[in-house]
Amino acid sequence: MKPRFFSVPSKQLANDAWQARGDGRQGPRLAIVGLGMMGQEHLRVALLLGRVRIQGVYDQHPASLEQAQRGYYALTQNPLAIYPSLDALCLDENVDAYLIATPNFTHSAIFERLMKTDKPIFLEKPMATSLTDAQRMVTMAEACPTFVQLGMQYRFKAQYVDAFHAIRVEQALGTVHTVAMSEYRPPFLNKVGEWNKFNDYSGGTLVEKCCHYFDLINLAVDAVPVKVYAQGGRAVNFLDFEHEGMRSDIDDHAFVTITYDNGTLAHFTLNMFAQELYEELVVTGDKGRLVASESSSFRPEVESSARIQVEVAAHPSYYGTLVTYPSAIEVSGHSGATFFEHLAFVAQLEGHRVDAATPAQGFKSLLVASAAQHSLATGLPVLMDEFCAQERVTWPT
Numbered sequence: 001m002k003p004r005f006f007s008v009p010s011k012q013l014a015n016d017a018w019q020a021r022g023d024g025r026q027g028p029r030l031a032i033v034g035l036g037m038m039g040q041e042h043l044r045v046a047l048l049l050g051r052v053r054i055q056g057v058y059d060q061h062p063a064s065l066e067q068a069q070r071g072y073y074a075l076t077q078n079p080l081a082i083y084p085s086l087d088a089l090c091l092d093e094n095v096d097a098y099l100i101a102t103p104n105f106t107h108s109a110i111f112e113r114l115m116k117t118d119k120p121i122f123l124e125k126p127m128a129t130s131l132t133d134a135q136r137m138v139t140m141a142e143a144c145p146t147f148v149q150l151g152m153q154y155r156f157k158a159q160y161v162d163a164f165h166a167i168r169v170e171q172a173l174g175t176v177h178t179v180a181m182s183e184y185r186p187p188f189l190n191k192v193g194e195w196n197k198f199n200d201y202s203g204g205t206l207v208e209k210c211c212h213y214f215d216l217i218n219l220a221v222d223a224v225p226v227k228v229y230a231q232g233g234r235a236v237n238f239l240d241f242e243h244e245g246m247r248s249d250i251d252d253h254a255f256v257t258i259t260y261d262n263g264t265l266a267h268f269t270l271n272m273f274a275q276e277l278y279e280e281l282v283v284t285g286d287k288g289r290l291v292a293s294e295s296s297s298f299r300p301e302v303e304s305s306a307r308i309q310v311e312v313a314a315h316p317s318y319y320g321t322l323v324t325y326p327s328a329i330e331v332s333g334h335s336g337a338t339f340f341e342h343l344a345f346v347a348q349l350e351g352h353r354v355d356a357a358t359p360a361q362g363f364k365s366l367l368v369a370s371a372a373q374h375s376l377a378t379g380l381p382v383l384m385d386e387f388c389a390q391e392r393v394t395w396p397t
């Protein structure tokens with residue numbers, strides 16, 4: 001397989017990927033930093049894919065390490081190697097690549113330490129909580145001899161693989177003019193140290209959660225945003241929540257509009273006080289409309305369901321097609337997307353080009369998210385030129 005990912009429909013991608021699994025005894029040796037909810041999902045998925053070996057892990061929190069050890073042992077009957085410090089992890093010459101899954105506010109320092117090793121890095125989204133840190137990280141990544149992959153894994157959900165196949169590869173919609181994306185979901189989950197309840201630690205809700213969606217919107221439009229306007233705030237969630245004497249300040253709903261320099265208009269809706277998860281991408285071009293949607297649940301007994309509809313004359317998905325990945329992939333994490341971002345990481349380690357997010361693309365999603373967060377705070381539209389000048393950053397070319 002010579003992967004790019006959007007070049008094939010999700011069903012074929014799933015079939016090829018399942019055939020390409022390994023037994024975890026060969027392949028590059030991976031070290032993971034941060035073994036909370038997402039780090040443990042990465043550990044499980046790396047084992048399911050079996051194309052890398054787990055060299056060791058590092059976390060500051062004993063309970064996270066204990067859970068990860070138990071999970072690893074249950075799947076491999078082997079003990080999980082634990083480094084006593086980040087330095088010890090960096091000094092292990094047997095490591096071939098790193099994966100960072102620590103809270104957002106810790107990304108830049110850990111990334112900069114690991115970058116000194118000149119080894120490939122997978123970095124969870126959002127890349128940082130400060131735009132200047134993030135731009136510096138892009139510059140470092142572009143100067144390094146190897147690659148950095150950003151964890152914008154929603155690109156690999158089945159409905160979006162098929163959406164980008166239709167939009168970018170088939171060019172089924174013609175010229176794209178409007179994009180509308182929405183997410184309805186329950187409130188943020190518990191985290192170690194509750195970092196996701198505070199803007200300073202997470203970057204704000206539109207950064208922490210919605211950088212995924214701004215990445216998808218940027219990909220669908222493929223132009224430069226010139227104006228961002230957001231309305232929203234705190235209506236229901238964590239209104240009285242306190243942790244270590246600090247009061248939660250995160251938003252739980254927003255409407256965001258984005259104007260791009262080619263005239264394309266985009267809209268994003270966030271609501272975080274729904275019972276179940278539902279997300280939808282609607283893209284309309286001069287030839288027709290595409291709708292990609294997913295229903296899922298935090299309740300493990302409820303299976304997720306992904307669908308795509310391409311209302312363009314003679315398109316095979318005109319009346320809608322269910323595209324949900326096979327259950328073994330789907331349940332492995334985030335509706336199967338984590339599995340495919342691992343496959344993309346392995347493919348990059350093997351020298352293939354993939355459709356995973358680059359640091360520049362991760363930065364673009366962060367920039368739109370930060371502008372939206374700024375607009376929420378001021379109540380005013382944000383002109384991107386002025387915002388970038390004020391933040392001393394530039395839109396990557």
Ligand SMILES: NC(=O)c1ccc[n+]([C@@H]2O[C@H](COP(=O)([O-])OP(=O)(O)OC[C@H]3O[C@@H](n4cnc5c(N)ncnc54)[C@H](O)[C@@H]3O)[C@@H](O)[C@H]2O)c1
Nearest residue numbers: 034035036037038039059060061064101102104124191192
């Ligand atoms: N791609 C996705 O869809 C997705 C989903 C969830 C979370 N994430 C991202 O993954 C990251 C982790 O989120 P999470 O949900 O696992 O959080 P979490 O709080 O469950 O886990 C974070 C872990 O990092 C550890 N940690 C904190 N500081 C550390 C440090 N300096 N060195 C080593 N370990 C440290 C904590 O002890 C904890 O075990 C965040 O950036 C988050 O945005 C991405």
